[in-house]
Amino acid sequence: EDKVVQSPLSLVVHEGDTVTLNCSYEVTNFRSLLWYKQEKKAPTFLFMLTSSGIEKKSGRLSSILDKKELSSILNITATQTGDSAIYLCAVDVSVRFGAGTRLTVKP
Amino acid sequence: ETGVTQSPTHLIKTRGQQVTLRCSSQSGHNTVSWYQQALGQGPQFIFQYYREEENGRGNFPPRFSGLQFPNYSSELNVNALELDDSALYLCASSLRDTRNTEAFFGQGTRLTVV
Numbered sequence: 245e246d247k248v249v250q251s252p253l254s255l256v257v258h259e260g261d262t263v264t265l266n267c268s269y270e271v272t273n274f275r276s277l278l279w280y281k282q283e284k285k286a287p288t289f290l291f292m293l294t295s296s297g298i299e300k301k302s303g304r305l306s307s308i309l310d311k312k313e314l315s316s317i318l319n320i321t322a323t324q325t326g327d328s329a330i331y332l333c334a335v336d337v338s339v340r341f342g343a344g345t346r347l348t349v350k351p
Numbered sequence: 352e353t354g355v356t357q358s359p360t361h362l363i364k365t366r367g368q369q370v371t372l373r374c375s376s377q378s379g380h381n382t383v384s385w386y387q388q389a390l391g392q393g394p395q396f397i398f399q400y401y402r403e404e405e406n407g408r409g410n411f412p413p414r415f416s417g418l419q420f421p422n423y424s425s426e427l428n429v430n431a432l433e434l435d436d437s438a439l440y441l442c443a444s445s446l447r448d449t450r451n452t453e454a455f456f457g458q459g460t461r462l463t464v465v
Contacts, residue, residue, distance in 0.1 A: 250393075278453055285439065286355075286456040287394070332393055339384070339407065341393035 246271040248335055250342035258350050261323050265345045267333035268315040275336055277316050279307055282330040282344070290318070290331075323349045354378060355444050357457035364464050368432050372460045375424040376444030382406070383425040384454060385417060386441040394441055400425055401447055429462075437464045 251266045269277065276294045280287035291300045296311035304323075309316045320327055330344040354377035364370050376383050382401045386394035396409035400419035414430040423444070429436060439461050443454035 248393075280456075285459040286441065289453045289455065292453050334394075339396045339399070339409075341386075341395070343391075343393045 246336075246340055248333060248340050248342040250331075250333055250345050252345060253343065254346045254348075256348045256350065257323055259324055261349075262319065262321045263323060263347060265318040265320075265331050265347070266315065267318070267342055268313075269333075269335045269340075270314060271335050271340060273336065274311075277309055278334045279316070279318050280332040280334065282332055283328075287332055320347075323347075325349050325351055355442065355455050355457040357440075357442055357460050359460060360458065361461045362463070364432050364462065366432055366434060366464055369428065369430045370432060370462065372427040372429075372440050372442075372462070373424070374427070374442035374444075374457055375422075376442075377455050380444035380446050380455075381423050382445045382447040383419055383423065384443045384445070385425070385427045386443070387411075387436075388439040388441060388459075390438075397427065406447075432464045434464050437462060 248269045257263055276292050278292045279290040281290055291307045293309035296309050299306055299308045304321045307318045328349045330346050332341050332344045334341045356375050358373045384399040385397040388394045397411050398408040399406045403419045416428045419425045439459045441456050441459045443456045445454040
């Protein structure tokens with residue numbers, strides 16, 4: 245059965261810390277992996293990854309896909325309180341989501 | 352602001368009733384996906400519509416049905432509501448043609464079944 249597993253499920257850090265969120269997947273027809281940030285209701289798009297080993301970067305956030313290991317990581321450097329959210333990864337063009345990582349950044 | 356709008360934003364229904372949720376997709380998008388998100392969980396894929404045809408379905412019973420209209424807006428219908436149907440229902444629109452694109456989400460409909 246296809247599945248997407250995120251870890252950790254929950255993380256509490258202080259402002260300025262660097263965090264790494266993990267997403268591993270087992271799907272029969274992988275096309276892409278996407279990262280979203282969900283603060284209140286609507287998840288907002290962060291990155292789409294289709295090629296292994298190519299880092300996508302946006303400000304303090306970056307992500308990379310490892311197709312050999314069937315996984316991806318999302319890094320956030322110099323965290324701020326505004327980074328507090330649930331981070332979701334999805335595969336197969338957003339068909340299958342992981343449970344998310346709830347990140348809390350304390351002042 | 353993604354351009355994807357859902358209505359209503361909140362809804363309370365009684366067990367056994369039927370409900371229709373609506374989603375208007377972002378301009379230029381031809382695909383709409385629906386998700387159910389229970390508290391503390393990631394979104395669960397219900398189904399996807401592409402050019403008015405169902406194009407994939409998750410593990411949901413037949414009482415969850417949908418429609419997509421020629422303008423690519425969509426409806427999610429749930430019959431015989433159960434208490435466990437209480438959740439946030441999200442729709443996402445995307446452009447599915449020759450390449451993958453990201454999905455943009457609406458703000459969701461919070462359904463409470465009592």
